[in-house]
Amino acid sequence: MSTSPTPPEPGKALFDRIGPALSRLRRRTSGGRGDLTRNLILNVVADASGEVTVGAVAAEMGVSQPVVSRTIAACITDGLLRRAASQADGRRTVLELTHAGETERHRFASEQRATFERITAAWDPAERVQFAQFLIRYSQDASAWATQQTRRSEDDARSHPESP
Template identity: 70%
Template sequence: MSSSAEDPLLDQIGPALSRLRRRTPASGRDLSRNLVLNVVADAPGEMTVGGLAAEMGVVQPVASRTVAACIADGLLRRAASQADGRRTVLELTERGEVERTRFAAEQRAAFEDITAAWSPEDRARFARLLVRYATDAAAWSRRRGSDGE
């Protein structure tokens, strides 16, 4: 539980996360591609279009269109599942890995620029906590999905 003094600060988290998403150094198309490439690359197992849709929080036709564009641009490929050959899974291509690395470098450069006036300790602390938050949010999302919510 938080103290009453922290409540106003905690109420600002949602809007702050929304502003962060809008202020990334990429166009809307690049944001979608980056999200897709990271979801596929970070999946603990095989990733299908349906799984991608669920992870992105979009309906399957939206995920399918994004996947089709990534395939057309050589960033993803469809492959037969190793667990069930009747299923189709998504894999990053070499070009997809290169693009994912490029996005990460752009985001790091933006982070470094935005936090240039911060102390090295604050910058490292925030980076650690942001990565921890993202990891815990992914685990939370998986738990919610497995609970049937």
């Protein structure tokens, strides 16, 4: 058990604390703002099921394309990403993870694992495992939910085209 258990809170009050907690978690387990953004971008590119563009990275991260473009340009300069012609449409440029980018992702993951282990060192081992499993499940379910929302938006746009 943790040395400082949090008392249970009823429904809404507890759930209202999830977003801020996830935000703090992300800020506290990265090597800094640059590392956090770079790690997010590398993971978005690596996790993509198909070709990924700068616009797709921006959409996945919920930021504007100009915001993400600067970090992507830095990742390209540092050899972590490369631009390539789309295999589906040669006019489009897509992003690919390089070997150095994959190595950097592994470095970030190792740092985050070590941070998790330090933060949860006083936890019962079963609690650590359960929390990790729930966090991964939440992430997977959030991705599936976001994909579903995107499909709904696209379906709505197709079924309700705007009149000129």
